[in-house]
Amino acid sequence: MKKVIMKFGGTSVGTGENIRQVANIVTHYSKEYRITVVVSALAGVTNKLLEIACQAKKGDEKLVKTFTDELLQKHKETVTSAITSKVLQEKVNQIIEEIIVELGKVLTGICYVGELTAKSKDYVVSFGERLSAPIVWGTIQDHNLETQCFTGREAGIVTDSNFGEADPLMNFTIHLVRERLGPLLEKGVIPVVTGFIAANQDGVVTTVGRGGSDYTATILGVALSVNEVWIWTDVDGILTTDPKLVSTARLLPQLSYQEAAEMAIFGAKAMHPRALGPVSKENIPVRIRNTFQPENLGTLITKEPISNTEQAVKAVAMIKNVAMLNVNGATMVGAPGSYAKVFDTLGKNNINIMMIATAISEANISVIIKRSMLSRAISNIEIALSERGGLVSEVTAEDDVAVIAVVGAYMKGSLGLASKIFDIVAKKGINIRMIAQGSSESNISFVVKEKDGIEIVKAIHEEFNLDKT
Ligand code: ADP
Numbered sequence: 001m002k003k004v005i006m007k008f009g010g011t012s013v014g015t016g017e018n019i020r021q022v023a024n025i026v027t028h029y030s031k032e033y034r035i036t037v038v039v040s041a042l043a044g045v046t047n048k049l050l051e052i053a054c055q056a057k058k059g060d061e062k063l064v065k066t067f068t069d070e071l072l073q074k075h076k077e078t079v080t081s082a083i084t085s086k087v088l089q090e091k092v093n094q095i096i097e098e099i100i101v102e103l104g105k106v107l108t109g110i111c112y113v114g115e116l117t118a119k120s121k122d123y124v125v126s127f128g129e130r131l132s133a134p135i136v137w138g139t140i141q142d143h144n145l146e147t148q149c150f151t152g153r154e155a156g157i158v159t160d161s162n163f164g165e166a167d168p169l170m171n172f173t174i175h176l177v178r179e180r181l182g183p184l185l186e187k188g189v190i191p192v193v194t195g196f197i198a199a200n201q202d203g204v205v206t207t208v209g210r211g212g213s214d215y216t217a218t219i220l221g222v223a224l225s226v227n228e229v230w231i232w233t234d235v236d237g238i239l240t241t242d243p244k245l246v247s248t249a250r251l252l253p254q255l256s257y258q259e260a261a262e263m264a265i266f267g268a269k270a271m272h273p274r275a276l277g278p279v280s281k282e283n284i285p286v287r288i289r290n291t292f293q294p295e296n297l298g299t300l301i302t303k304e305p306i307s308n309t310e311q312a313v314k315a316v317a318m319i320k321n322v323a324m325l326n327v328n329g330a331t332m333v334g335a336p337g338s339y340a341k342v343f344d345t346l347g348k349n350n351i352n353i354m355m356i357a358t359a360i361s362e363a364n365i366s367v368i369i370k371r372s373m374l375s376r377a378i379s380n381i382e383i384a385l386s387e388r389g390g391l392v393s394e395v396t397a398e399d400d401v402a403v404i405a406v407v408g409a410y411m412k413g414s415l416g417l418a419s420k421i422f423d424i425v426a427k428k429g430i431n432i433r434m435i436a437q438g439s440s441e442s443n444i445s446f447v448v449k450e451k452d453g454i455e456i457v458k459a460i461h462e463e464f465n466l467d468k469t
């Protein structure tokens, strides 16, 4: 029998009714495939956990109690509408109650210590998936299928200790996952695994980055040598742009790993940016499908892009919540190591650089980072560079910008594309703040004020006829 990983995102498990739909899909395909299910937290729960963790740090114990009560209520209501068997309902509710008690203790601990480290933050957010997986497990049982529930750690996913953005230790993970899930699959049991969360070698909880359930799915896909990985979400697949921004966005039936990865990096939320790494090495196809329109085939992601050299530009994305940091100063010219100092400082502070541009005069370097990291970046760069004897005269920032990325495998070698893109922007009278082209040449990205972003996305979508096949 063929093997498949089915990952269901937050909206797919947002309500009890939706979870029943998930179980229907699993039931339908269980006749044809050996299935491993990966689940996200219920929609919105991860964000709420992050918020309460920050509030707990300020010592508000009362808030913690209200929060855990509400979270328990929400999950219990979901159980009631997802599962029909009273016995199963009780079983799942009991598991959920125990997990919530543990969460209460963790949050109270943070209240008392008054400190929230990357490590404890991962522990707190892990509760989202720990709470959703038992409900999906119970609902699949309610459909009379044999199933077993696992956390990422129990399934055998071992990562490094880069809390918040951990990566798997792949060889070790493959060995453990095969040992733990392989025999179950052979027996026709359906493992339900929490997405997003894993553990380091010491068994301490880690997470693989926001939207990371996709990554869990592809890691398991490689470990179990599946035929395909299916990412079930709330849209038909990967589209030419975010359908929430442009209503004429069109489904892309086929993409290469490279194209899909570029789109993911630049904000096509439909896929976690690092998720395609493991599967592309093994050539395992990934399909993005709509939980609520399961008859549609979705987007198939494979090694080769379909040969359509006519269409150089395939998609356009906008990434919000970013900031531009500029380091300026004539004294940077010819001073070896000043760029390195900037990168080193950002790296040491766990600040990911999304885009870089420098001027040929070497008097300026601009980088794009997550907006939430901006103040940490500015203060640390100022400290680091002041140690170099006032080498840099100025660190400035703009926190109201967005990156627009135009993506397509055949953009490589397609003349005049950049000028066409920038012409479209210029005609709108909009100022470009920064430009970069990846060396893969399958994307051109630039930075504008965030308020202008949607207008540009719409214009590029229209001028390149992305809404038409
Ligand atoms: P899930 O909860 O299933 O992981 P996400 O919210 O992470 O779902 O991703 C799905 C969302 O990504 C869609 O609802 C859509 O608004 C957004 N999105 C942004 N860009 C694109 C794109 N190019 N194609 C498809 N979806 C996109």
Ligand code: ASP
Binding pocket: 009, 010, 040, 041, 046, 047, 128, 195, 196, 209, 210, 211, 212, 213, 214
């Ligand atoms: N629940 C996690 C998040 O919201 C992981 C995921 O949904 O993929 O980021």
Ligand code: MG
Binding pocket: 009, 211, 214, 269, 270, 271, 272
């Ligand atoms: Mg997602």
